[in-house]
Amino acid sequence: MTTPIKRETPTVVVYAPIGRDGPASADLFSRSGMDAVVCHSVEEVLHRAETDADAVFIAEEGLFGQDLQKLAAWVDGQPAWSDFPFVVLTSKHEQPAVAAWRQRMVAALRNVSLLERPVQSITLTSAMKAALRGRHRQYEVRALLEARERASNELEALVVERTIELERANQELRTQMAERARIEETLRQAQKIEAIGQLTGGIAHDFNNLLMVIAGGLDMLDRRADPERRERLMAGMRQAAQRGTALTRQLLAFSRRQSLAPESVDLVLRIGRMRELLDRSLSGDVHVDVQFSPDLWPVEVDPGELELVILNLAVNARDAMPDGGSILIEASNAPNETVQGHQGDFVRLTVTDSGTGIPEEVRARVFDPFFTTKEIGKGSGLGLAQVYGFARQSGGTVWIESECGRGTRVIMLLPRSTRVPEQPAADERGVDTPGDPSIGRVLLVDDDEEVAALVGEMLEHLGYRVTHAASAAAALSTLANGCRVDVVFSDVMMPGGMNGVELAREIRTRDFGVPVLLTSGYAEAAQQSAAAEGVLVLAKPYRLEELATAMRDAMERPG
Secondary structure: OOOOOOOOOOOEEEEOOOOHHHHHHHHHHOOOEEEEOOOOOOHHHHHHHHHOOOOOEHHHHHOOOOOOHHHHHHOOOOOOOOOOOEEEEEEOOOOOOOOHHHHHHHHHHOOOEEEEEOOOOOHHHHHHHHHHHHHHHHHHHHHHHHHHHHHHHHHHHHHHHHHHHHOOOOOOOHHHHHHHHHHHHHHHHHHHHHHHHHHHHHHHHHHHHHHHHHHHHHHHOOOOOOHHHHHHHHHHHHHHHHHHHHHHHHHHHHOOOOOOOEEEEOOHHHHHHHHHHHHHHHHOEEEEEEEEOOOOOOOEHHHHHHHHHHHHHHHHHHHHOOOOOOEEEEEEEEEEEEEEEEEEEEEEEEEOOOOOOOOOOHOOOOOOOOOOOOOOOOOOOOOOHHHHHHHHHOOOOEEEEEEEEOOEEEEEEEEOOOOOOOOOOOOOOOOOOOOOOOOEEEEEEEOOHHHHHHHHHHHHOOOOOEEOOOHHHHHHHHOOOOOOOOOEEOOOOOOOOOOHHHHHHHHHOOOOOEEEEEEOOOOOHHHHHHHHHOOEEOOOOOOHHHHHHHHHHHHOOOO
């Protein structure tokens, strides 16, 4: 098909061989700014459409008895960009034979606008101008396709040229790699120094929580005569000291200076004995499953560091599932693996969660010490760094597979042990007891079980009845279900997507009419936002007298 180029004055072919429709229509189109050409046969119409016409006007009676297959074949033979427009003047005849013929005509011409007699001049010219506009759009598409083909040819030539340039650039990059490695090592050391400052908030929060348990417990020992309650306070302080030791070990893992004491460890027994610890560390809407191969080999690792690794990964998984989810811990044998240049037998230990996943731009940095995407006080950035240090120092390796919205898998290869593992010792656990009848009711909101147990003891000693919620969402649900309280005492930093300040704001928005007192181990970070909500903040650690005063001030503070 030879297609005419777009011109300033469009060309319209008129085919109306019966009566005065042809000359009258041509004259109307000419007066409307179109170049009208009257044809006297279908062959002449097709010739014009093939060469210089932009649209065709046809009176349908001119096609009676004509070979519609010839028209259909021409229409079907158009190039992909073309859909030639036809404007057809029809009559009001609705006889079945005429209607069937008209349908065949429309199917043959394809791009058809039908105008029924009598038709006004403005209707006819408007329909023709619309058809011409559509045709000119097709010309623009053709131009774009031709331009794309030219650009493709130019691109191929450019690719050849750039390939040569890239080969030269690659050679230069290889020359620069040694220098870059030296500079990166220097920057890494500088980043460690800078990271100490970034770490301050998280470490302060964690250690102040531990000090809160120890200092508050010592304060309460002199006020409790019940041996069972004194024993619970002592157990809480021992656990806080153990957590402080674990945090110190995380810091040593960052410096890679801790001394590992590897021994033969049975993963089935060791991780099985951790289930209670995991349940205490995770919220109730996080479910943990364990799947181990029946013939699982023992591994040669430091058992204490292994437990810390599992706990770190479980807590990270919990934080990635604010609305709850599942954690799957799997282990299977991995014979003849090559790790750190050595081939041998390993055990594949995998921790999988159903959380939010890790974005690709973050994934490459997750093992960097002090790197964290959590809020200040929610994490020090040492958890995954400790996992990496443990795996490498144990003679194994670790990597992460993750997809946003699909969860995360942390896979470790740990060396197989040839020794017989010993039975791990059982852990001691403390239990909480319900509060006594009181002079006031407190909704205690804290995700840390040890801190919540101690503060509950302190509040009960002051005469309050305590209801505990492990998250802001749980606290709101408790209030919405009609639990009557006189004050809400909440930690600022909690998992689950809502912190203590946001909880106070939501309590005010829902008009529960309950005063709120906040506490934090990193109180400076919360003072400004809490003040904006008119909420007091009690800094950790605090003594019993300070708690009593803060509770009284919060309840007397105007809402």
